[in-house]
Amino acid sequence: MRFNTRLIHDAQPPDPLTGAVNPPIYLSSTFRQAAPNRHQGYVYGRTGNPTRAVLEATLASLESGRAGLAFSSGLGALATLLEGFPSGSRIVAGDDLYGGTWRLLDHHRRQFGVRAEFEDLGSRPVVSRLLKTPADLVYLESPTNPLLKLVDIAEVARQAHRAGAVVAVDNTFATPALQRPIELGADVVLHSTTKYLGGHSDIIGGALVFRDRRTASRYAWLQNAVGAVPSPFDAYLVLRGLRTLGVRMRAHEEAARAVASALEGHRRVRAVHYPGLASHPQHALARRQMSGYGGIVSIDVAGGLRAALRFLRRLRVFTLAESLGGVESLVDHPATMTHASVPEELRRAHGVTDGLVRLSCGIEDPSDLVDDVLQALRGA
Numbered sequence: 062m063r064f065n066t067r068l069i070h071d072a073q074p075p076d077p078l079t080g081a082v083n084p085p086i087y088l089s090s091t092f093r094q095a096a097p098n099r100h101q102g103y104v105y106g107r108t109g110n111p112t113r114a115v116l117e118a119t120l121a122s123l124e125s126g127r128a129g130l131a132f133s134s135g136l137g138a139l140a141t142l143l144e145g146f147p148s149g150s151r152i153v154a155g156d157d158l159y160g161g162t163w164r165l166l167d168h169h170r171r172q173f174g175v176r177a178e179f180e181d182l183g184s185r186p187v188v189s190r191l192l193k194t195p196a197d198l199v200y201l202e203s204p205t206n207p208l209l210k211l212v213d214i215a216e217v218a219r220q221a222h223r224a225g226a227v228v229a230v231d232n233t234f235a236t237p238a239l240q241r242p243i244e245l246g247a248d249v250v251l252h253s254t255t256k257y258l259g260g261h262s263d264i265i266g267g268a269l270v271f272r273d274r275r276t277a278s279r280y281a282w283l284q285n286a287v288g289a290v291p292s293p294f295d296a297y298l299v300l301r302g303l304r305t306l307g308v309r310m311r312a313h314e315e316a317a318r319a320v321a322s323a324l325e326g327h328r329r330v331r332a333v334h335y336p337g338l339a340s341h342p343q344h345a346l347a348r349r350q351m352s353g354y355g356g357i358v359s360i361d362v363a364g365g366l367r368a369a370l371r372f373l374r375r376l377r378v379f380t381l382a383e384s385l386g387g388v389e390s391l392v393d394h395p396a397t398m399t400h401a402s403v404p405e406e407l408r409r410a411h412g413v414t415d416g417l418v419r420l421s422c423g424i425e426d427p428s429d430l431v432d433d434v435l436q437a438l439r440g441a
């Protein structure tokens with residue numbers, strides 16, 4: 062079956078007990094045992110829950126992995142992933158990452174003696190230089206948050222595997238509707254299901270999907286040992302969101318394309334970052350690696366911080382808030398909001414300027430979004 066059909070049917074196996082077309086939300090924290098250790102597959106809600114199990118199987122299928130695990134947040138998923146990399150491990154990470162991801166990797170570097178390097182994995186010579194020496198984990202986003210830079214996942218995976226590293230890709234921005242890293246050679250996919258997969262800005266959640274079962278069962282052990290699991294209700298809401306992921310991503314993209322084209326060349330905008338624009342330096346890679354360009358557009362407002370703040374104040378349809386990927390359009394100022402945990406020099410060096418504004422284009426009428434950004438720029 063094709064992806065958009067699987068979005069509906071993988072998430073919705075009729076309940077074997079009643080035929081209900083939606084999976085029941087099992088709120089039970091524990092499960093009866095007929096005799097000690099004789100049970101029906103479920104023991105305790107942290108270890109496993111039937112509603113969560115439907116979500117985990119669905120995510121594994123959609124990401125072309127063998128198994129998936131759901132977590133209480135994207136960072137809960139990352140924290141659990143990092144439990145697998147002890148002191149002395151070498152982690153090669155991208156230099157443009159979600160602020161919280163950078164913060165947690167940096168914490169592991171300081172606190173636990175993990176060696177973490179943050180480099181531009183979009184550059185082939187940089188990747189070749191970094192992966193000449195052995196590594197344990199290559200961790201990347203593509204497209205990146207907030208600059209929408211791309212990484213050639215297949216190429217990085219080839220070189221990483223030669224260096225002995227596991228490749229983990231944060232696929233939050235693209236979603237499996239537009240990009241499937243495991244098919245390109247990655248070993249692990251991470252999601253903040255808070256964003257597009259949930260899709261309605263009403264849950265916090267995360268996930269890991271694995272290429273092979275052995276790694277997955279090691280991490281199932283860690284999922285239970287660490288305990289950063291989602292509630293059954295949140296697991297259900299992600300399943301509910303997944304069914305409309307296909308139509309939502311098409312609508313997000315239509316809006317993002319309209320906004321990006323309207324702002325490209327605007328005299329009050331210094332740069333528009335969107336992989337769907339022919340002017341994006343990695344547009345060709347985006348066409349090869351993704352089946353769409355997604356709903357996030359970042360712009361550098363001419364005039365720096367003050368102009369950016371004026372622009373934010375004047376927006377009417379876009380709501381100023383952290384997060385992204387919901388049906389409503391949101392706008393973020395990375396330097397002071399989502400990426401404030403990244404030290405200023407580092408942030409600037411990587412191109413996250415004070416004028417940078419990240420637009421998460423929702424599924425409202427694209428013309429209203431275009432009108433909104435244009436009128437707000439008039440006052441910037």
Ligand SMILES: *Cc1c(COP(=O)(O)O)cnc(C)c1O
Pocket residue numbers: 134135136137159161162202206231233234252253254255256265266267
């Ligand atoms: C939001 C986000 C995260 C963190 O996920 P939470 O669910 O907020 O913990 C990680 N990566 C990316 C790309 C994100 O946008």
